[in-house]
Amino acid sequence: MAGDSKKVQPIIIKRIKKGGHAAHGGAWKIAYADFVTAMMAFFLLMWLLGSTTEGDKKGIADYFNSPLKVAMFGGSGSGDSSSVIKGGGTDLSNTSGQVKRGQVEAPKRTFNLQALKAMREQQAQAEAARLKVLKEKVEEVIANDSRLAQYKSQIRLDLTAEGLRIQIVDNQNRPMFDSGNADVKGYIQDILRAIGGVLREVPNKLTIEGHTDSKPFSSGDRGYSNWELSADRANASRRELIAGGLPGDKVLRVQGLAASMLYEKDAPESPLNRRISIIVMNREAEDRVFKAAEAEATASAPEDAENIPAMAPQ
Template identity: 60%
Template sequence: MAKSDEERPIIVVKKIKKGGHGHHGGAWKIAYADFVTAMMAFFLLMWLLGSTSEGDLKGISDYFNSPLKVALVGGPGSGTATSVIDAGGTDLSRSVGQIKSGSTDKATNSSTSDATAEALERAESKRLLELKGEIEGLIDASDLMKQFKNQIMLDITPEGLRIQIVDERNRPMFDSGSAVLKGYMKDILRNLTKLLNQVPNKLTLSGHTDATPYAAGNKGYSNWELSADRANASRREMYTAGMPDQKILRVVGLASSVSLDEKDPYAAVNRRIAIVVMNKRAEEAVRALANLDDGQDPGLIELPPVPKVEGLPFPKNGSSTN
């Protein structure tokens, strides 16, 4: 047995332990990953805050201020509740809800109505400019109207299209101190009426005089009454020419309070009839001033009667040139 043991070969097993290559300092990668994650969260938060409405932000704030309350109330969001459990107290979550669609709908409707109003104003401005061009074309094409080209002034104002028919020294629209239209003034108004009837806009008429005091007729009758009577005489002529009475929203007399030639208040151009084809905004302002509902027939907005005043001083000599 001893001999056989000696003859058995000796086997040596070597186990090699593989060692690592050492640490290469990879901690910066973890810090960088944390930094990138934080930046992504920050920009995500900024995007959410920028795209969230004020009502939603209030709902989220209410949730974190009283999470137990909202959890008990339930519902698909902090603005609505479908649970039958009532937590009691004041329901802050319902003041401005997370899914409160009313505020969003109002904002959408408001922006839509604003865009519609702007589109309507642009269309109306275009229509008034076209009307101005048509009147200018009528003046150039008509032998009758061409004679009075220098007495018809057209311009666009914040109220709409303004048409002013002014006096010339040797060709007045009315006799001195009178509200009776001259024949050619009637022709001008009739021709204008045909074009003005083609647009739906309302009109205002105003009469103007120069600064010469009225020195004829009854005491108490002044340039205010004279200018109003001349404006109303123009309205009657346009009505005779086919203009619906409800198309004219206002008729006023302004005497010499709004002079066309401010340097010379006695100039002939200050004696005039002004017709304004109003835009919608100006029409609403006039209706608000007169306390009229939209669609109500305004008729003629008359000034209160002026009482007769005895002993009112007037120039003793001379006559009015108004």
């Protein structure tokens, strides 16, 4: 037994083989690169939003709300999206009060009331000078015409707020019309036709007014009165002006004013109150007439629309 214990025991050596990790490959690198790219894009987006003006943000919002509309017609802030600098411009250190290159010319196209007012004043001055020359030309025609020179005292020319006014007044010994009649006398025909020839080349529109004295008709205002008579005389004068060469489309208004605007207020029945007024209207007076006509047409449009009978469905 003792000998057996002295037997050499076998030495068992355990060799532990360390196993290696499995190969992971390069997939983690791709994921990491995607993460870094996403983070960079996120911070770039935050920077862009922080440096974008309110107009740009509104334009971007409009685009995503209705992209087709903004693409075709534009929208609020849609033209500022090319600038990432706050306030626009090219200076990164300045975040406010900058102007982009494309906006430099914008103030020149701004509606300038002062410039428009100055332009209208210049036009009014030029037109007044032109009417003054016309006045001198009419006076020259009357002075050089032997038939008209003798009636010079009955022709009054003056410049008013409406333009050049040419008045042909009556005379006790030389009336323009017979009493209560609208037939033009022969010498008045000569005057009106001569004036029509001069005004033929003037671009301005005309107003022709008939005036009478305050002496009423026996029938009163209910029958044929000074209102109808003054209108008939103004229209008869229009025909003579056209016979003298004046184009018919130059006459803007023909009106009878009866005795509402007396030439001699202290003498209502004076022959000077019986007159024909030809007004070469300036542009301002023309505009007032056209605007009044437009306003009247606009005011009467709803009433006309209500009077249209409804059509029954078929």
